[in-house]
Amino acid sequence: MREPAFWHRPPSLLSRLLMPVGALYGAVATRRLMRPGARAGVPVICVGNYHVGGAGKTPTVIALAGILRSLGETPIVLSRGYGGRLHGPVRVDPHRHTAADVGDEPLMMAWTVPVIVSRQRAAGIAPARALGASLILMDDGFQNPALVKDISLIVIDRDRGLGNKRVFPAGPLRAPLPPQLARTDALVIVGFGTAADDVAASIAAQGSLVLRAQLKPDEASVAALRGRRVYAFAGIGDPARFFRSLRTCGINVVAERAFPDHHPFSHRDVADLQTAAERDGLTLVTTEKDLARLRNSENLKAFAQAVVAFAVTLAFDDEAVLRSFLTDRIGRARQ
Incomplete structure (x- = not known):
């Protein structure tokens, strides 16, 4: 929303x-x-x-x-899987599941830590313990x-x-x-x-x-965008913070577009972003969470390859x- x-x-x-x-x-x-x-x-x-x-x-x-x-x-992460269709309990497999299956945040976390998605949280305890939690x-x-x-x-x-x-x-x-x-x-x-x-x-x-x-911004992400003119977009809880972070790192954000949190990107969204970026010679950049949704959509994978992810760690x-x-x-x- x-x-x-x-x-x-x-x-x-x-x-x-x-x-x-x-x-x-x-x-x-x-x-x-x-x-x-x-x-x-x-x-x-x-x-x-x-x-x-x-x-x-x-x-x-x-x-x-x-x-x-x-x-x-x-540690095993237990998530409700907001935005996903699977009620679980199910272990998130980032090679097999999509954001539409399990939600974008569980999908993103599953690359670094085991994640169990369970709409009824108590039902996720047994599979988490079976994984050795x-x-x-x-x-x-x-x-x-x-x-x-x-x-x-x-x-x-x-x-x-x-x-x-x-x-x-x-x-x-x-x-x-x-x-x-x-x-x-x-x-x-x-x-x-x-x-x-x-x-x-x-x-x-x-x-x-x-x-x-x-x-903390990932140094490789900053280096990949330095010297480029950027079109930043994000569908997270606070897109403005993402845009500020880019500018704080000295990245030249020429245009920005905010979407609602967990936004399911459509073909129209993608077409509008691509058209504007190509017209003005801009590099598209978004958050890791947004890119996880794009990469895991069969119809949007080609678009995702042209987008740079701006990675951060806490x-x-x-x-x-x-x-x-x-x-x-x-x-x-x-x-």
Whole structure:
């Protein structure tokens, strides 16, 4: 979906008119948060958001998987498979599955870590453990009560924060903020802005961990685009952040086009992008997640070959603190 602009502006008349609906939605969401979940039999680490839309959750999951492996763990990612048609449980095979099958994010993660897609998250535990999972790394699902989370890490963007801090549809929050804060074990703040400072202060005040991280561009991606005139496009939660990242790296972004998150690219979309790029002599560039959708569509593979992926990785400012936190909390979960 494309987020309404008023979500990220000061409270407006439209937002106020939607508040009664948001109050009802929030009451239902709060009751769901209170429900007891099932034990997985292994520690469960959930990486989630307080709000709808993107904040850097997928790069965080990938980075955590690498850190957990270095700690001697065997993480298996459990995902709902948003945007995919398969209900699962099924292990994602990036050589066989498409984004239409399992969703673009699971497909992207499956190149670096085993991923189980299961619409009913509890049903994905058995196949994950059969693969030798020493712990489950849940991609999203913070508000879903199906499983007990031993560690809940919330990702928030420092530039966008939580918008107007109202509950959907009056704002971007998936549930009222206080019960979400209370269930947060660690907050991961991505970027350089100040929009998340008040949330970070609340988390620190309750004794939970606050971590800072940055999305680091891949040097090869930057080198491939340096000196070129670029047409950037993206169908992610925050396309503007992607465009800013390109410009911060000194890439000459001449044109840009934003699509809704998880956008299923059509032949018309592709034709429009190709026509504009060829007319003005521009190089097409997009995110790894968007390119995963394009590459896995039989009809769009040829187009995908002409598109450059701008790869990023998440780096924590103080990884040693995170490693110590994970070691302690995983150990406690096993006790």
